[in-house]
Amino acid sequence: MTTSDFVHSLPALWLAVLATFCLAGAALAAALIRTGKSRQPPVTPDTTPDTVRTLLREFEKNGHSADAALVKWSPDTLRKILATELPDAQVIVVSNREPYIHNLKEDEVELVVPASGLVSALEPITRACAGTWVAYGGGSADHLTVDENDRVAVPPDDPSYMLRRVWLSDEEHAGYYLGFANEGLWPLCHIAFTRPNFRAADWETYQSVNRKFANAVVAEARNERPIVLVQDYHFALLPRMLREQLPDAIIITFWHIPWPNSEVFSICPWRERILDGLLGSSIIGFHTQFHCNNFIESVDRFLETRIEREDAAISYQGRTSLVHAYPISIEWPPAQLGKVPAVQQCRDRVRTRLGLAEGVKLCVGVERLDYTKGIVDRFRALDELFNRHPEWIGKVTVLQIAAPSRGTLPDYERLHRECERCAEEINQRYGYEGYTPVLFIAEHHTQRQVYEIYRAADVCMVTSLHDGMNLVAKEFVAARDDEQGVLILSMFAGASKELLEALIVNPFDAATMGEALQHALAMSSDEQRDRMRRMREIVRDNNVYRWAGSMLLDAARLRKRAEVELPGAGNPIETNNVVSLPERWRAMT
Known part of the structure; x- marks a missing residue:
């Protein structure tokens, strides 16, 4: 029996059911394409079946309709x-x-x-x-x-x-913020091979500051x-x-x-x-x-x-x-975008300010000066590029903006010195009069200045050793309304699960990252446009709202x-007490 014979043999009711399923499937496929879900990689620890339930929750939120995935969030x-x-x-x-x-x-x-x-x-x-x-x-x-x-x-x-x-005293800030939060929890949660330091005095201060904030919230x-x-x-x-x-x-x-x-x-x-x-x-x-x-x-x-x-x-x-x-x-469209000039004007201003010669590609990194961000690793990737592709010497400069952060902590002081030393070594090895391969600027920049740099860049490198999300990647994409520029993105940043058209790299592998940099610098305008256009759709649709x-x-x-659930109960939130946990929460999700 042919497919056509089989279809004609079905009762009208079953044909209607089949048509309904086809339409539902088409709607779901459209929603998946729009949200970028259809382009997710095979199941990994980050893409479990829970993502399906998450999508279904989105559908249910909008009146039990698949249109929720198509809502314009603002x-x-x-x-x-x-x-x-x-x-x-x-x-x-x-x-x-x-x-x-x-x-x-x-x-x-x-x-x-x-x-x-x-x-x-x-x-x-x-x-x-x-x-x-x-x-x-x-x-x-x-x-x-x-x-x-x-x-x-x-x-x-x-x-x-x-x-x-x-308000916090200097002692409270030192114990709660610099001590327990940033010498303890921060390295504990990041795979950056920095030993966490936990001190009882810091823990006591952390507790008291959390209590101070709790009292402030209650008062508000x-x-x-x-x-x-x-x-x-x-x-x-x-x-x-x-x-x-x-x-x-x-x-x-x-x-x-x-x-x-x-x-x-x-x-x-x-x-x-x-x-x-x-x-x-x-x-x-x-x-x-x-x-x-x-x-x-x-x-x-x-x-x-x-x-x-x-x-x-x-x-x-x-x-x-x-x-x-x-x-x-991030916000879409970014408020900062209306405050900066057009892309070409940004390029002219930034390149003039940096003293870049005609034809030199600009690769940028923008973040806090932190050992989780992989700043030294991207310098090593540039060194690998020059070793393997010496024709790029004199034709690419890395601008690293590193806002000073937690500078009184020993690990951050050492990082600052290591970044300066690594940049200087590369500049001495490959630089010459009129050409500096690495510009390391450990200064704070305003958001407007940062967006101007994004718009001027040929390549943006986000090479975090470990990151929750990393919004620099999304800001760079949002800044490029000219649909040009290449994003190199660490596989250990949460953003890599969404921005699949970036060049995804392992920051611990300097040689491969150097090859990715070569790919980015040589990428055609058409390929840049195709990649950037899809990433901009993702950031637009999955914005901060x-x-x-x-x-x-x-x-x-x-x-x-x-x-x-429990009408007449004195405390409504007590309905969170679980009587029939699977049924109650399954109904919610």
């Missing part, structure tokens, strides 16, 4: 979610770094907007939500610009939300049911502290850096306390499913919990926390289920 989308799904909800963001810093400069107050990935992601969200941002006030003039309640309305030119500053809460977005490894204990004072709050904790496997995490002397603190959250978010899996394995190893792995739900001390992947992104909107929608579903 500030208006977020405002609509808040108005319709979370009416009267107060959004409070908590982070160590503040979005606006006031410093004294020659007896005048200077406003500084830090070039921070976290700030660039969260600031447009807080603006859209008209929320409150609680952060450490570290600027030398911060105390001069706040009211009697330590608040200041921001952005200064068009205030749309409130910044609440928390207008009612007992705010939505609190806790940001990053500086505040692992904060969710539990907030839960004790605001039991009805929706607490969403996002961990911006990788989460290590349970064996590595066991190094931390206070591992159980860290996990207990995070499980005070309603939702715990990571950039990738792989990091979610590592967190769940750590919980399973060190705490007595009940875990529903299929639905990524952890029941602990009578409450349930969801553990989901929410890949962070989608990141925040996904978390807020999950928060809304938590709240609604809490309100309807």
